[in-house]
Amino acid sequence: MASRSSTITLYSREACVHSHRVRLVMAEKGVANYDIVELREDEESEDLLQLNPYNTVPTLVDRELVVYDPRIILEYIDERYPHPPLMPVDPVLRAQYRLAIFRMESDLYALCDDLESTPAVARKARERMTELLTTLATDFSARKYIGEEFSLVDCTLAPILWRLDHYQVKLPERRAKQLSSYARRLFKRPAFAESLTGIEADMGQIDAS
Known part of the structure; x- marks a missing residue:
């Protein structure tokens, strides 16, 4: 590009x-x-x-x-590039969104290198990733996105969810359904397809079953 x-x-x-x-x-x-x-x-x-x-x-x-x-x-x-905005105007909400992003980076993104490491290290990282995402899935409601509107929080979580098959992370069936419904909404956005490299396009996506 x-x-x-x-x-x-x-x-x-x-x-x-x-x-x-x-x-x-x-x-x-x-x-x-x-x-x-x-x-x-x-x-x-x-x-x-x-x-x-x-x-x-x-x-x-x-x-x-x-x-x-x-x-x-x-x-x-x-x-x-202020339009469309991907963070709320309200300072309290902005702080909450920033904290959510910080936690995703500290908890989920921090595991990515280990997930590509030796089998023993990767297995431990998969267990931790499964635990974290299972907990996260319980917080999902009927809202379309994590917040009231699509935001940087969703943009931060989407690349992790897209790689779950690649990382061989499998959630319990009930939690997988809760999370995959949200993930499919993210993956159907035109910008998501546009963001993928050739390597990423072959990584698959979260199990929708």
Whole structure:
């Protein structure tokens, strides 16, 4: 995705769960005019190292601004492209949404590397992921999304749910149905399909049974 007139460049990896949620927010915002530099899993980039002292993805470059924390990137995109808004105006709700995102990062995203590790490490991480998502599923109500409207919270959870089959995470049947109903709504959004790389498209999705 590139354009001569684009001012934004996103450094990303095709299977990176953090990169996925940034691409998802860009798609939800209708941002088409930006460049993506896709790095292989084992590829080092001198350009990225000069921009980001941690040499991590995702890294967003917008003119002279360089942002390399995923959550800060999401909030920057939401504010730079204000329509449609993906965070509430009310400061109390905004704080609650930020806490929800923080917990997803601390609890769910923190397990992703272990899920791709050795069989013993991955098994332990799957058990913990199953426990966390089973608890989360009990909180789902008849609302269409986690909050009153689609938000950065949903954009943060969606890439995790999309990878459950890939991670071999299986929820108890009743909880899987509660969560898969919500997941299908996310996956049917046009922006979600647009956000997927080729590798991610082959990962499958949450069991809808």
